[in-house]
Amino acid sequence: xxxxxxxxxxxxxxxxxxxxxxxxxxxxxxxxxxxxxxxxxxxxxxxxxxxxxxxxxxxxxxxxxxxxxxxxxxxxxxxxxxxxxxxxxxxxxxxxxxxxxxxxxxxxxxxxxxxxxxxxxxxxxxxxxxxxxxxxxxxxxxxxxxxxxxxxxxxxxxxxxxxxxxxxxxxxxxxxxxxxxxxxxxxxxxxxxxxxxxxxxxxxxxxxxxxxxxxxxxxxxxxxxxxxxxxxxxxxxxxxxxxxxxxxxxxxxxxxxxxxxxxxxxxxxxxxxxxxxxxxxxxxxxxxxxxxxxxxxxxxxxxxxxxxxxxxxxxxxxxxxxxxxxx
Amino acid sequence: xxxxxxxxxxxxxxxxxxxxxxxxxxxxxxxxxxxxxxxxxxxxxxxxxxxxxxxxxxxxxxxxxxxxxxxxxxxxxxxxxxxxxxxxxxxxxxxxxxxxxxxxxxxxxxxxxxxxxxxxxxxxxxxxxxxxxxxxxxxxxxxxxxxxxxxxxxxxxxxxxxxxxxxxxxxxxxxxxxxxxxxxxxxxxxxxxxxxxxxxxxxxxxxxxxxxxxxxxxxxxxxxxxxxxxxxxxxxxxxxxxxxxxxxxxxxxxxxxxxxxxxxxxxxxxxxxxxxxxxxxxxxxxxxxxxxxxxxxxxxxxxxxxxxxxxxxxxxxxxxxxxxxxxxxxxxxxxxxxxxxxxxxxxxxxxxxxxxxxxxxxxxxxxxxxxxxxxxxxxxxxxxxxxxxxxxxxxxxxxxx
Numbered sequence: 001x002x003x004x005x006x007x008x009x010x011x012x013x014x015x016x017x018x019x020x021x022x023x024x025x026x027x028x029x030x031x032x033x034x035x036x037x038x039x040x041x042x043x044x045x046x047x048x049x050x051x052x053x054x055x056x057x058x059x060x061x062x063x064x065x066x067x068x069x070x071x072x073x074x075x076x077x078x079x080x081x082x083x084x085x086x087x088x089x090x091x092x093x094x095x096x097x098x099x100x101x102x103x104x105x106x107x108x109x110x111x112x113x114x115x116x117x118x119x120x121x122x123x124x125x126x127x128x129x130x131x132x133x134x135x136x137x138x139x140x141x142x143x144x145x146x147x148x149x150x151x152x153x154x155x156x157x158x159x160x161x162x163x164x165x166x167x168x169x170x171x172x173x174x175x176x177x178x179x180x181x182x183x184x185x186x187x188x189x190x191x192x193x194x195x196x197x198x199x200x201x202x203x204x205x206x207x208x209x210x211x212x213x214x215x216x217x218x219x220x221x222x223x224x225x226x227x228x229x230x231x232x233x234x235x236x237x238x239x240x241x242x243x244x245x246x247x248x249x250x251x252x253x254x255x256x257x258x259x260x261x262x263x264x265x266x267x268x269x270x271x272x273x274x275x276x277x278x279x280x281x282x283x284x285x286x287x288x289x290x291x292x293x294x295x296x297x298x299x300x301x302x303x304x305x306x307x308x309x310x311x312x313x314x315x316x317x318x319x320x321x322x323x324x325x326x327x
Numbered sequence: 328x329x330x331x332x333x334x335x336x337x338x339x340x341x342x343x344x345x346x347x348x349x350x351x352x353x354x355x356x357x358x359x360x361x362x363x364x365x366x367x368x369x370x371x372x373x374x375x376x377x378x379x380x381x382x383x384x385x386x387x388x389x390x391x392x393x394x395x396x397x398x399x400x401x402x403x404x405x406x407x408x409x410x411x412x413x414x415x416x417x418x419x420x421x422x423x424x425x426x427x428x429x430x431x432x433x434x435x436x437x438x439x440x441x442x443x444x445x446x447x448x449x450x451x452x453x454x455x456x457x458x459x460x461x462x463x464x465x466x467x468x469x470x471x472x473x474x475x476x477x478x479x480x481x482x483x484x485x486x487x488x489x490x491x492x493x494x495x496x497x498x499x500x501x502x503x504x505x506x507x508x509x510x511x512x513x514x515x516x517x518x519x520x521x522x523x524x525x526x527x528x529x530x531x532x533x534x535x536x537x538x539x540x541x542x543x544x545x546x547x548x549x550x551x552x553x554x555x556x557x558x559x560x561x562x563x564x565x566x567x568x569x570x571x572x573x574x575x576x577x578x579x580x581x582x583x584x585x586x587x588x589x590x591x592x593x594x595x596x597x598x599x600x601x602x603x604x605x606x607x608x609x610x611x612x613x614x615x616x617x618x619x620x621x622x623x624x625x626x627x628x629x630x631x632x633x634x635x636x637x638x639x640x641x642x643x644x645x646x647x648x649x650x651x652x653x654x655x656x657x658x659x660x661x662x663x664x665x666x667x668x669x670x671x672x673x674x675x676x677x678x679x680x681x682x683x684x685x686x687x688x689x690x691x692x693x694x695x696x697x698x699x700x701x702x703x704x705x706x707x708x709x710x711x712x713x714x715x716x717x718x719x720x721x722x723x724x725x726x727x728x
Binding site: 015018026125137139141142143144145149151152157160255256258259262263264266267277278281282289293297298300301304 | 379419456565570571572574575578579581582583589659662663664666667668681682683689690692694697701704705708709713
């Protein structure tokens with residue numbers, strides 16, 4: 001088990017290394033690093049000084065090592081727009097994105113798991129069919145358009161919820177978040193629902209498929225035959241086993257929530273990382289773009305790693321299969 | 328072959344929903360091909376766009392604003408002395424004295440339909456009957472002057488000769504063109520823009536998904552055939568790509584390359600090739616163990632020929648299903664990137680770009696600009712997804728009866 005985890009960790013590190021090379025090539029070879037890291041407003045003397053301090057006059061392999069060293073220390077240079085270190089700005093924006101993703105995640109899970117379970121247990125009922133129809137539209141509907149519809153219906157027509165911005169924020173336990181205030185909650189609901197809708201469709205499908213598969217396996221049939229009450233079969237035998245495939249999806253979806261947050265944050269003017277990324281791309285704030293893409297990619301590599309480990313911890317069958325493959 | 332196709336078609340048609348989605352998909356493709364013929368206007372012809380048409384709700388009629396005519400009139404002894412005119416709605420002016428300090432000014436020809444007649448720089452103390460004065464200046468405007476005649480009066484007699492400026496505006500005219508789905512902020516007919524938008528979206532989707540299919544399938548076959556290091560390298564690359572969400576990869580590529588039609592296609596190809604590579608490899612691996620491949624090997628056919636002529640056709644059903652689903656995904660991804668403003672250029676708006684253009688106007692309750700393109704996009708993607716799902720079900724031996 002430990003050897004598997006270590007091997008998986010090694011693979012993840014290789015992926016990180018590949019990623020750093022891809023980034024280095026993308027930024028340093030395709031683009032001109034002088035443009036990327038030094039503002040176009042800088043004077044000639046400043047440029048030369050910066051080129052020397054960034055080590056751009058050194059051979060390529062040394063440049064790569066310097067790039068790696070700076071990246072490990074979280075030094076991504078200074079934003080052209082905000083004139084502050086990139087890492088500081090990202091840390092300021094992080095809570096807004098995380099709180100949005102978290103609320104969306106809770107909404108998605110709370111609705112889609114029971115819905116998927118129901119649709120899997122009674123696949124021919126009208127309720128199940130409407131759930132699946134909803135799921136199909138949810139998969140197909142463009143996220144940004146769906147967000148605009150929500151704004152039109154809840155924000156502009158029945159004037160129920162505020163649209164745009166984060167509302168009041170408060171700082172508790174050292175975290176500045178809008179979840180500490182009532183006004184903040186009012187503001188987070190609509191974007192969170194918008195973000196959750198897309199994810200719900202997939203979660204419903206996976207839960208339903210797993211449930212349908214499980215209603216046919218022997219141990220469930222046996223439990224029914226033995227006279228175990230339906231409620232108990234559903235919770236003990238079906239639900240708990242249906243959770244296993246869900247974990248993979250949930251892990252990846254958690255990352256997706258942050259990625260697709262780009263769209264939701266743009267539609268709802270949510271001042272998080274996603275909106276920052278889009279603004280940075282529009283104004284070509286390159287140090288910001290590079291840093292953000294790297295951090296997000298690292299996050300995904302980390303999530304994938306955690307999912308694999310978790311998968312193994314939960315399901316003994318996977319554990320034995322994985323261990324056998326390593327050995 | 329023929330019977331198997333009709334058999335396949337019959338099984339496909341068992342689901343009315345699938346037939347409907349096939350029909351919708353075909354209609355979309357026809358719209359894309361024949362957009363220039365069926366669209367009421369050409370949305371790319373910037374010279375035809377008029378700001379007076381901008382932001383009209385659906386069902387409004389195109390109205391060409393009335394011609395505006397400015398002339399300097401020199402009036403001497405109560406008569407029009409000199410008029411310089413070049414217009415079709417109004418050909419001239421006539422002045423007639425109606426007493427001391429009273430002057431009738433009419434636009435010619437007699438009874439020309441005017442929406443307003445404005446007189447500027449009138450002599451001091453002059454008043455235009457039924458007209459409204461400019462808050463500060465001695466400018467008077469009469470709306471819908473009866474018989475295109477206005478009466479200017481003053482308490483004292485007019486100077487013997489003076490100059491005024493007349494601005495005549497003709498009635499606005501309807502052209503008979505109805506904006507069925509309204510217009511956007513540039514005065515573009517939304518129906519035409521949507522038809523052309525479907526064209527661009529489908530074009531980008533087809534080219535991108537097609538490119539990804541060719542590259543991905545080739546790499547998948549290569550991986551299955553060569554095995555070993557080649558296989559490992561390709562599959563690690565696939566794993567690497569699949570670890571990140573499509574939108575993020577697209578964003579990253581466009582952030583490095585910049586925006587444009589070609590670059591969006593490159594981004595989508597780079598996002599999607601891995602699905603084909605993985606599917607083709609797994610199918611090809613199972614096919615490689617079969618007897619017909621062994622027979623081909625015994626015949627000493629070249630490996631390329633074995634792979635392309637014998638193994639590839641057996642991988643195609645899976646690949647085609649993936650292709651159908653991926654066109655929808657490509658269209659969806661392209662519209663998302665365009666919405667974020669880093670995809671296609673503004674001059675050739677895809678559906679995503681049209682929705683993005685309408686975004687700022689939903690806050691002033693002008694919903695039609697973003698709603699209709701969104702409906703078109705949604706219907707198209709749902710139809711393609713249903714079609715792909717149905718094809719996949721037909722190919723799935725587990726569901727066969």
